[in-house]
Amino acid sequence: MIRELNGTRPLPVILKPVPDELLSSWITRHADFYGVPPLTMLRHAIPEATSLRQTDTNLGPTAAV
Numbered sequence: 001m002i003r004e005l006n007g008t009r010p011l012p013v014i015l016k017p018v019p020d021e022l023l024s025s026w027i028t029r030h031a032d033f034y035g036v037p038p039l040t041m042l043r044h045a046i047p048e049a050t051s052l053r054q055t056d057t058n059l060g061p062t063a064a065v
Helices: 023-034 038-045
Strands: none
Touching: 023 038
16 A cells, blocks of 8 residues: 655655765755755655755654654
């Protein structure tokens, strides 16, 4: 069963995080893998996000699922 979150489908390939990696770096690695801009990948996961840099410092408790 495919679970949908915020109207988006999960990615078919999810890269494992590197120890001590920032969320912005993890998202950028996914963007590189899929050949899209990092902000596009960020908005796939968090549609209301406006800045990749803010993901490392300004996520609220409801942003993590």
